Amino acid sequence: MDISPSAFVVQPSSGVPIYRQLIDQVRGMIAAGRVQPGDVLPSVRQLGAELEVNFMTISKAWAKLEAEGVVEHDRGRGMVVTGARRVSLHAENQQQVRVLADQAVIRGLQCGMSRSELLGIFKASIEEHLQ
Amino acid sequence: MDISPSAFVVQPSSGVPIYRQLIDQVRGMIAAGRVQPGDVLPSVRQLGAELEVNFMTISKAWAKLEAEGVVEHDRGRGMVVTGARRVSLHAENQQQVRVLADQAVIRGLQCGMSRSELLGIFKASIEEHLQ
DNA sequence: GCAGATGTATTAGAGTAGTAATACACAAAG
DNA sequence: CTTTGTGTATTACTACTCTAATACATCTGC
Numbered sequence: 001m002d003i004s005p006s007a008f009v010v011q012p013s014s015g016v017p018i019y020r021q022l023i024d025q026v027r028g029m030i031a032a033g034r035v036q037p038g039d040v041l042p043s044v045r046q047l048g049a050e051l052e053v054n055f056m057t058i059s060k061a062w063a064k065l066e067a068e069g070v071v072e073h074d075r076g077r078g079m080v081v082t083g084a085r086r087v088s089l090h091a092e093n094q095q096q097v098r099v100l101a102d103q104a105v106i107r108g109l110q111c112g113m114s115r116s117e118l119l120g121i122f123k124a125s126i127e128e129h130l131q
Numbered sequence: 132m133d134i135s136p137s138a139f140v141v142q143p144s145s146g147v148p149i150y151r152q153l154i155d156q157v158r159g160m161i162a163a164g165r166v167q168p169g170d171v172l173p174s175v176r177q178l179g180a181e182l183e184v185n186f187m188t189i190s191k192a193w194a195k196l197e198a199e200g201v202v203e204h205d206r207g208r209g210m211v212v213t214g215a216r217r218v219s220l221h222a223e224n225q226q227q228v229r230v231l232a233d234q235a236v237i238r239g240l241q242c243g244m245s246r247s248e249l250l251g252i253f254k255a256s257i258e259e260h261l262q
Numbered sequence: 263g264c265a266g267a268t269g270t271a272t273t274a275g276a277g278t279a280g281t282a283a284t285a286c287a288c289a290a291a292g
Numbered sequence: 293c294t295t296t297g298t299g300t301a302t303t304a305c306t307a308c309t310c311t312a313a314t315a316c317a318t319c320t321g322c
Contacts, residue, residue: 100231108224121232122250124229125233129240
């Protein structure tokens with residue numbers, strides 16, 4: 001029910017903001033099914049102490065996830081993983097992926113790439129990342 | 132032979148850095164065939180005056196394009212569009228598009244999207260941007 | 263109500279990216 | 293050689309992002 005602080009790892013000097021690393025890890029856990037609706041994220045102070053990071057940085061990550069609807073703030077308890085709005089959440093995710101896809105497509109077309117060439121690049125990327 | 136300064140338009144308050152807008156426009160012109168190898172970009176001062184932007188900002192854009200091999204610095208003359216290395220340039224472009232594609236794919240997979248779902252999003256993006 | 267847990271608002275500091283001002287180096291044309 | 297045209301190096305200013313320190317508000321259980 002409670003997600004262990006040790007499930008998180010951050011690299012402060014990686015160039016990727018810590019709060020963003022945390023957001024991605026939570027999203028990844030949910031996508032992988034390792035976290036279920038109703039599970040509770042570690043408290044900002046507990047995880048901050050574990051990772052040796054200021055707890056406001058954790059708070060920022062949790063707040064972003066709440067804004068996305070991924071978790072809900074249950075006062076006095078913590079951040080609880082949402083499960084109710086799977087569909088609308090999925091629509092938001094599709095929108096975000098679409099924005100990223102657009103960037104790649106626009107760049108490719110600007111460089112004179114063809115429809116099939118772009119599709120080939122996308123397919124190669126998908127195959128590689130499907131483990 | 133000389134590219135007119137009026138061919139450029141920038142929106143300083145768009146959030147996209149001015150120098151990046153200029154880079155994209157030059158790449159777009161070349162991809163569209165409106166600019167040929169041997170053509171000369173407007174001088175940094177001339178274009179800066181036209182766009183009401185500091186000429187060092189123009190210089191930064193031109194320098195980035197030179198680093199990419201898109202143009203060459205012909206001393207005393209200006210920035211001349213390159214044409215010799217079409218093939219290797221294309222390889223670099225493919226690499227850049229691939230990086231952008233990876234970002235979209237990784238994000239989609241993190242959200243639990245399937246192979247066919249991702250492909251659908253990419254196809255939709257391509258069709259929309261092929262005018 | 264008090265103690266202890268939660269996250270938050272406000273503010274500040276460091277670092278970085280974008281833009282700009284100045285002075286400079288080099289080349290072509292007269 | 294001087295003038296006028298290129299782009300560049302250096303430096304500084306501004307805005308924004310990320311992180312952090314402090315003080316605060318709310319809720320639960322006693």
